[in-house]
Amino acid sequence: MELLSGGDMLVRALQDEGVDLIFGYPGGSALHIYDAIFRQKSIKHILVRHEQGATHMADGYARATGKVGVVLVTSGPGATNAITGIATAYMDSIPMVVISGQVPTEKIGEDAFQETDMVGCSRPIVKHSFLVKSAEEIPEIVKKAFYIASTGRPGPVVIDVPKDVTNPADRFPYRYPDKLRMRSYTPAGKGHSGQIRKAVAQLLSAKRPVIYAGGGVVQGGGAELLTELARRLNFPVTNTLMGLGAFPGSDKRFLGMLGMHGTFEANTAMHHADVILAVGARFDDRVTNTPGKFCPGAKIIHVDVDPASISKTIVADIPIVGTVQSVLSEMLEILKSSDEQPDQSAIVDWWRQIDDWRERHGLYTAPRYRTDGALIMPQEVIRAVYEITEGNAFVASDVGQHQMFTAQYYLFDKPRRWINSGGLGTMGFGLPAALGVKIAHPDEEVICVTGEGSIQMCIQELSTATQYHLPVKILCLNNQALGMVKQWQEMQYEGRLSNSVYEESLPDFVKLAEAYGHLGMKIERREELYDKLREAFAIKDRTVFIDVYVDPSEHVYPMQVMPNGSMRDMWLSKTERT
Amino acid sequence: MRRIISVLMENEPGALSRVVGLFSQRGYNIESLTVAPTEDASLSRLTLVTIGDDHKIEQITKNLNKLIDVVKLVDLTEGAHIERELLLVKVRASGAQRDEIKRSVDIFRGQIVDVTSNMYTVQVAGTSEKLDAFLQALGEHTIMEVVRSGVSGIARGEKVLSV
Ligand SMILES: Cc1ncc(C[n+]2csc(CCOP(=O)(O)OP(=O)(O)O)c2C)c(N)n1
Ligand SMILES: [Mg+2]
Numbered sequence: 006m007e008l009l010s011g012g013d014m015l016v017r018a019l020q021d022e023g024v025d026l027i028f029g030y031p032g033g034s035a036l037h038i039y040d041a042i043f044r045q046k047s048i049k050h051i052l053v054r055h056e057q058g059a060t061h062m063a064d065g066y067a068r069a070t071g072k073v074g075v076v077l078v079t080s081g082p083g084a085t086n087a088i089t090g091i092a093t094a095y096m097d098s099i100p101m102v103v104i105s106g107q108v109p110t111e112k113i114g115e116d117a118f119q120e121t122d123m124v125g126c127s128r129p130i131v132k133h134s135f136l137v138k139s140a141e142e143i144p145e146i147v148k149k150a151f152y153i154a155s156t157g158r159p160g161p162v163v164i165d166v167p168k169d170v171t172n173p174a175d176r177f178p179y180r181y182p183d184k185l186r187m188r189s190y191t192p193a194g195k196g197h198s199g200q201i202r203k204a205v206a207q208l209l210s211a212k213r214p215v216i217y218a219g220g221g222v223v224q225g226g227g228a229e230l231l232t233e234l235a236r237r238l239n240f241p242v243t244n245t246l247m248g249l250g251a252f253p254g255s256d257k258r259f260l261g262m263l264g265m266h267g268t269f270e271a272n273t274a275m276h277h278a279d280v281i282l283a284v285g286a287r288f289d290d291r292v293t294n295t296p297g298k299f300c301p302g303a304k305i306i307h308v309d310v311d312p313a314s315i316s317k318t319i320v321a322d323i324p325i326v327g328t329v330q331s332v333l334s335e336m337l338e339i340l341k342s343s344d345e346q347p348d349q350s351a352i353v354d355w356w357r358q359i360d361d362w363r364e365r366h367g368l369y370t371a372p373r374y375r376t377d378g379a380l381i382m383p384q385e386v387i388r389a390v391y392e393i394t395e396g397n398a399f400v401a402s403d404v405g406q407h408q409m410f411t412a413q414y415y416l417f418d419k420p421r422r423w424i425n426s427g428g429l430g431t432m433g434f435g436l437p438a439a440l441g442v443k444i445a446h447p448d449e450e451v452i453c454v455t456g457e458g459s460i461q462m463c464i465q466e467l468s469t470a471t472q473y474h475l476p477v478k479i480l481c482l483n484n485q486a487l488g489m490v491k492q493w494q495e496m497q498y499e500g501r502l503s504n505s506v507y508e509e510s511l512p513d514f515v516k517l518a519e520a521y522g523h524l525g526m527k528i529e530r531r532e533e534l535y536d537k538l539r540e541a542f543a544i545k546d547r548t549v550f551i552d553v554y555v556d557p558s559e560h561v562y563p564m565q566v567m568p569n570g571s572m573r574d575m576w577l578s579k580t581e582r583t
Numbered sequence: 584m585r586r587i588i589s590v591l592m593e594n595e596p597g598a599l600s601r602v603v604g605l606f607s608q609r610g611y612n613i614e615s616l617t618v619a620p621t622e623d624a625s626l627s628r629l630t631l632v633t634i635g636d637d638h639k640i641e642q643i644t645k646n647l648n649k650l651i652d653v654v655k656l657v658d659l660t661e662g663a664h665i666e667r668e669l670l671l672v673k674v675r676a677s678g679a680q681r682d683e684i685k686r687s688v689d690i691f692r693g694q695i696v697d698v699t700s701n702m703y704t705v706q707v708a709g710t711s712e713k714l715d716a717f718l719q720a721l722g723e724h725t726i727m728e729v730v731r732s733g734v735s736g737i738a739r740g741e742k743v744l745s746v
Contacts (some may be wrong), residue, residue, distance in 0.1 A: 124597060125600070128600065128601060128604050129604060129608045132651070133651040134597070136596070136597065153651060187651075188654055188746055189592070189593055189651060189652055189653060189654040190651050311649070312645050312648070312649075313642065313645035313646050313648075313649050316638075316641070317642060
């Protein structure tokens with residue numbers, strides 16, 4: 006058997022796992038590993054400018070491809086810098102393996118230079134973690150890490166590697182295991198057939214059904230099956246912020262997003278539903294509003310791969326634990342093998358009711374924002390970009406009002422194209438995530454929608470874009486404020502804008518982009534919006550920073566009334582309430 | 584409701600901290616916790632006592648099951664079971680007190696396991712309730728130091744928790 010050092014073993018194990026890309030940043034404890042990377046060809050390493058950037062890039066890559074994102078950082082500050090990105094991936098169930106260097110085994114616990122207890126620091130935000138004790142363990146640990154990260158409900162796994170374990174002087178026999186035996190980990194497979202039959206019967210008897218689909222459908226590769234099911238039944242579908250793209254946004258059965266900034270029609274339909282089919286969604290508090298007032302008349306069918314997500318906040322009437330793919334295909338088989346159809350006249354009435362809601366306050370039946378002012382409205386920027394890119398772009402978003410406007414107005418027809426930090430809401434996610442997507446899909450249009458606040462949280466990655474020639478579009482909806490914070494302060498704190506504005510301190514983003522070797526473009530006048538955007542999107546080989554000055558006073562609506570509101574209690578504008 | 588949850592988990596460093604971390608992260612309470620290796624050295628058995636309604640307990644068991652190190656678990660309180668806790672207590676014992684304490688120890692089927700002219704160390708095993716009762720019988724003023732092991736438990740009858 007071949008003899009390899011721990012460092013070489015680690016890299017070889019990654020190769021054997023099929024990894025061809027690592028996002029990372031070197032440092033003392035990781036140098037043996039970095040040397041092993043230097044001496045091989047098949048894995049490409051992307052040098053980021055901050056370890057947070059590495060985690061978000063790997064995350065964006067994973068979301069866009071379904072593969073495991075791989076990160077390599079050094080001990081101490083390298084590891085702690087990765088924490089925000091690990092937490093982001095954890096909250097959104099993204100498969101990721103983070104390898105962190107650690108001080109040598111005999112120094113652990115001595116407060117050595119650049120020592121932090123990475124396994125301890127990351128414990129609450131990982132699916133699992135390993136501290137490598139000897140080089141011989143490396144192949145099996147790597148195998149387990151990828152298996153755990155990518156199966157069941159996916160999530161990040163940390164492998165902490167003390168420096169002595171990777172010492173080039175110590176060599177051991179290397180063999181990559183082809184099978185794994187883990188008695189303590191069996192991810193859910195097929196759902197319970199009896200439960201699935203019950204669920205189908207419930208769906209067939211529904212008079213006011215809604216399908217509520219979340220990120221699990223995207224992650225679990227269930228988008229096509231879900232679409233087939235919804236079309237077959239002619240049921241309305243709403244997606245969570247994480248689930249956008251799980252059902253085609255341009256399909257007439259799509260009600261838009263639900264939840265805090267969900268559409269009037271989606272939230273109202275949920276409230277009045279008699280049967281809700283929740284798939285790969287977790288009844289997040291940003292979706293349900295007050296749990297006690299959630300959908301009072303609804304029977305709830307909940308399909309999820311994670312048993313702990315079921316009946317956590319909202320009790321399911323028909324819980325089904327299983328992979329989204331297996332459960333949805335079993336549902337479809339049952340439907341296909343019987344002639345039974347839902348109650349057509351009830352479904353027709355239900356659609357009539359929904360169409361009436363759409364007419365009254367729907368986001369897609371008429372513009373629900375000013376169209377006659379002098380200032381550019383953020384919503385119309387997203388609409389314009391949607392048109393120009395024909396709805397085909399990969400869109401990575403930061404966090405704030407711009408994120409919600411994008412979720413509302415860029416309609417995704419395919420899964421894995423909407424890349425955003427839904428669970429943790431991490432400002433700074435957008436740019437590195439977009440770069441990760443661009444690496445995965447070099448020929449696709451990749452946009453980072455951001456705000457002047459968020460972009461400054463990971464702006465250093467503009468330099469990574471230069472080094473690896475990653476021509477993404479950065480679309481900054483510049484409202485000269487931490488808009489989402491400001492909106493809450495205006496709505497709930499009588500307009501006291503505590504620390505949500507910058508007092509003339511914003512950089513000139515055009516010059517900043519140019520300083521990194523990119524193109525910068527500023528759009529301030531409403532008349533020039535479309536032309537300038539077209540001009541920007543015609544450029545394919547440069548990173549373009551498009552700084553669009555939008556109406557700083559605009560709020561995101563609808564917005565559910567909090568606290569104590571139900572799904573259907575919403576602000577529809579600054580003055581109008583349901 | 585008070586529940587006794589028995590967990591078989593990989594005898595790995597970090598496993599215990601994941602279990603304890605889960606409880607603090609999710610705001611579940613732990614009344615007591617014991618852990619030791621089993622006859623199979625690769626497994627530890629952990630017994631924890633917690634309090635919560637059915638919904639809370641369901642969440643606790645689901646989330647424990649989700650931990651990669653956890654191999655199997657059972658809520659012993661769901662069926663007939665035996666629970667035992669060990670108590671060691673140092674009590675002031677001089678003069679007439681000595682006989683009185685000895686009587687209490689006999690009633691509770693305890694043993695005096697250490698002695699000086701002024702004190703006894705008493706060992707009692709039983710349910711937590713019984714140990715509480717014993718301590719009450721001794722009276723606060725005689726007690727110098729108390730140590731309790733936390734609850735261990737096992738199901739009655741043929742049922743076993745094993746891999
Ligand atoms: C790292 C981080 N810090 C703070 C917040 C809280 N927060 C949410 S939205 C927001 C404002 C974002 O401002 P900007 O990026 O300009 O977006 P806008 O809302 O103006 O569109 C803040 C501060 C956050 N989500 N993430
Ligand atoms: Mg802003």
